[in-house]
Amino acid sequence: MKNVIDKLKEFSEQIDLKERFDFNFDITDKIFSSIESEQLSTDKNPFDQNVRLKWILSEKYKTKTEQNYLDFWIVNNWGGIRGFKPVERNIEKVQRFKKQLSKRKLSLDCFSTISSLSKISSFIDPENFVIYDSRVIYTLNWLILTCENQDGFKKKYFPMPSGRNKIIADFDMNTIVNISHISEYSQGEDLYITQQKAYFEFCDFIKTNTKLIYGEDSKPYELEMLLFTLADKEIFKNLKEKIKITTGNKGNRGTSP
Template identity: 25%
Template structure:
């Protein structure tokens, strides 16, 4: 396989740079603001889903930063993960709080993060509230977006591990299989364990590698490292829209029937 020296940060930045100013219109994740107002006293003045979610996150971050009450923090975590985030099966509130109790308010990511990959879609949401300077949400849509951009750029980078997701549109075009179809070489073992070693970022390294990528992309697109959440939101917003369409177009163009 021909190697390209462009980093995954470079590929993602190149894909996103002309879309950064469109984020307020691209981001359409809706939620019931009255619930947040009733439970946490948050007032909303924004008109778009993007404006409202920014108000929600900023308010919850301030409340968490000023609180030492684990009960209050637990209520915020449950709301943000289960109701806002849509992960209805989430139950590990105390465990999630404990993972980040010693990191609350820290300004830089730790060199190591001993949290199981399982449940990353849940606990990374809480991390983005309690450690906003460096932590961002990592879920199936974000991982799909990163891997899809890798595929579109030639599949030269290791594959990000994808947590379980519910988006049937993204499941239709299995991005891992598409990436492997470009990366596998003649004579390689078909053993899944060996394929994971050769072609995937190890699960324990995935989140910190993702955070480093966000900083790199933020720096390339905005000339600073303070727009990591905007990078994440762009990836999320584009995943089952423009990115999905670009993958479909590439796949259909390469079809023997094209």
């Protein structure tokens, strides 16, 4: 996906994540030791704090045999997803998900909550796993549509997880993709990577291309954070500029980027 990579490289040169990345958490939370809280307080922006948090929690995963508290702190407290509570069925789902990571194939049940579960894996192993959430995938799918598939369907899209963001809800990417490829959609062609494989293909894409975009010493979460940051401003602006709705009594009806 050379054109997507070129566009992301362009965005990376325009956007300083230390200034733009905006995702805060309570650095005084009881999950942190006093030393860890002090370390986090030395970071002056949310980007640096979240990077430090990756490695703080990654170390905790290596030393703690009882990990349920860590798992659900990440989802509920850091991620703000209160609906995924630490009840037995969700605890069991997290355990299944962790086992499926090594097999590189997810069950449909696990993918149904991938926004929550991928947050956990991104802290367990920041070198190999990143967060698969609605804003990140919205951005990537729009770039695939406008950079790779603008002249016809060439690259498959990533299945969209559900999200709470208003822009993503109001301008549904699945609908945009399906209408943009109405011929292929009508013929039953698969426009999306399968849900069982999507998370791993996404992680592979991020790992491979982070170094091309941010340099050899960069980490996968840097590119994932860029995709997250782009959704509400750059991607929404680009969507409003490019999308057209054509209607008529006699002509075809469609949406084109």
